[in-house]
Amino acid sequence: MQRVFSGIQPSGVPTLGNYLGAIRNWVPMQDQHECLFCIVDLHAITQFQEPAQLLAQTREMAATLLACGLSPEKCVLFVQSHVPAHAELGWIFNCVARLGWLNRMTQFKDKAGKDREAASSGLYVYPNLMAADILAYKATSVPVGDDQRQHLELANDIAQKFNHDYGTDFFPRIEPFIQGVAARVMSLRDGTKKMSKSDPSDQSRINLNDDADTIALKIRRARTDAEPLPGHLAGLEGRAEARNLVGILAAVTGTLPENVLREHEGQGFGAFKEVLTEALVAHLAPIRKEMLRLLEDEPALDAALRRGAERAEAIANPILAEAKRLVGFLPRR
Numbered sequence: 001m002q003r004v005f006s007g008i009q010p011s012g013v014p015t016l017g018n019y020l021g022a023i024r025n026w027v028p029m030q031d032q033h034e035c036l037f038c039i040v041d042l043h044a045i046t047q048f049q050e051p052a053q054l055l056a057q058t059r060e061m062a063a064t065l066l067a068c069g070l071s072p073e074k075c076v077l078f079v080q081s082h083v084p085a086h087a088e089l090g091w092i093f094n095c096v097a098r099l100g101w102l103n104r105m106t107q108f109k110d111k112a113g114k115d116r117e118a119a120s121s122g123l124y125v126y127p128n129l130m131a132a133d134i135l136a137y138k139a140t141s142v143p144v145g146d147d148q149r150q151h152l153e154l155a156n157d158i159a160q161k162f163n164h165d166y167g168t169d170f171f172p173r174i175e176p177f178i179q180g181v182a183a184r185v186m187s188l189r190d191g192t193k194k195m196s197k198s199d200p201s202d203q204s205r206i207n208l209n210d211d212a213d214t215i216a217l218k219i220r221r222a223r224t225d226a227e228p229l230p231g232h233l234a235g236l237e238g239r240a241e242a243r244n245l246v247g248i249l250a251a252v253t254g255t256l257p258e259n260v261l262r263e264h265e266g267q268g269f270g271a272f273k274e275v276l277t278e279a280l281v282a283h284l285a286p287i288r289k290e291m292l293r294l295l296e297d298e299p300a301l302d303a304a305l306r307r308g309a310e311r312a313e314a315i316a317n318p319i320l321a322e323a324k325r326l327v328g329f330l331p332r333r
């Protein structure tokens with residue numbers, strides 16, 4: 001059985017992109033692997049979060065993950081800052097990773113934007129903490145999108161250099177967990193940008209707590225072009241927004257974009273958007289209902305996260321202790 005680690009930032013309400021690209025795929029993994037799913041709040045603050053919002057979003061994220069089908073009995077679901085081993089191993093890795101390696105990370109360049117000097121140093125060393133997240137559990141399998149592949153390679157470079165520097169084979173090699181074609185959901189306002197929970201425009205995304213009216217309005221306002229839908233994928237060439245909406249309908253109805261096109265060939269976006277709204281509402285309404293129910297009982301939610309953190313620590317603490325011993329830190333006796 002493989003040990004799988006995956007994280008999600010509580011940097012906003014989870015979006016349809018997070019759901020189709022990640023969360024939905026985590027659910028069946030719980031039955032086949034030893035899974036750790038982490039709400040990575042330490043990563044979230046690499047870009048400023050309003051404290052009260054961060055707190056609320058962390059609970060919302062936990063409730064959403066449970067509402068989507070993660071089960072505290074089948075997986076270890078916890079909050080990153082509840083397990084100090086992440087930050088401690090992250091520091092050791094800050095001292096292992098080379099500046100030259102971090103300088104090559106494209107996500108830093110994207111997220112820092114034009115004013116790199118104003119980005120937090122946390123954002124810069126984010127991949128070192130991500131390596132610690134995984135290696136604190138010696139997880140060997142990490143479900144990642146294409147955007148995270150570079151970080152995973154860096155995590156392997158860190159593990160290899162640690163092993164080399166300290167004359168050990170302590171940290172294993174991490175492999176990306178590939179699950180067929182992962183759905184990549186784009187912004188409803190700009191089909192070339194990914195849908196993101198921290199996008200300043202709420203109209204750019206479907207949040208998993210949006211009600212039916214909000215979903216309908218956002219889909220109605222979603223950017224499209226004036227052409228009818230083509231019968232084949234080739235007809236979506238250069239039509240990023242159209243391709244995105246077709247991809248979303250295919251993903252929520254469990255089919256392929258080709259089949260969606262075959263069924264809706266020649267249709268205008270007015271009619272197509274109605275079909276899409278109906279499918280989205282049918283799929284997301286039960287998740288929203290369960291999420292709101294779970295959020296009504298904060299003590300139960302917090303207790304589930306505490307149990308998750310205890311189980312995570314039981315795995316991570318001995319691994320951290322051994323890493324510290326290898327580094328030469330004097331044990332506290």
Ligand code: AQP
Nearest residue numbers: 008009011017018021022145184185194195196197198
């Ligand atoms: N638009 C997307 N399509 C498909 N998958 C997506 N993911 C995120 N957006 C899309 C996947 O969701 C998982 C968790 O992501 P994250 O919260 O750790 O960070 P992110 O990728 O940076 O997601 P966001 O929503 O864009 O967050 P912010 O706005 O805070 O940066 C990952 O597996 C990711 O691939």
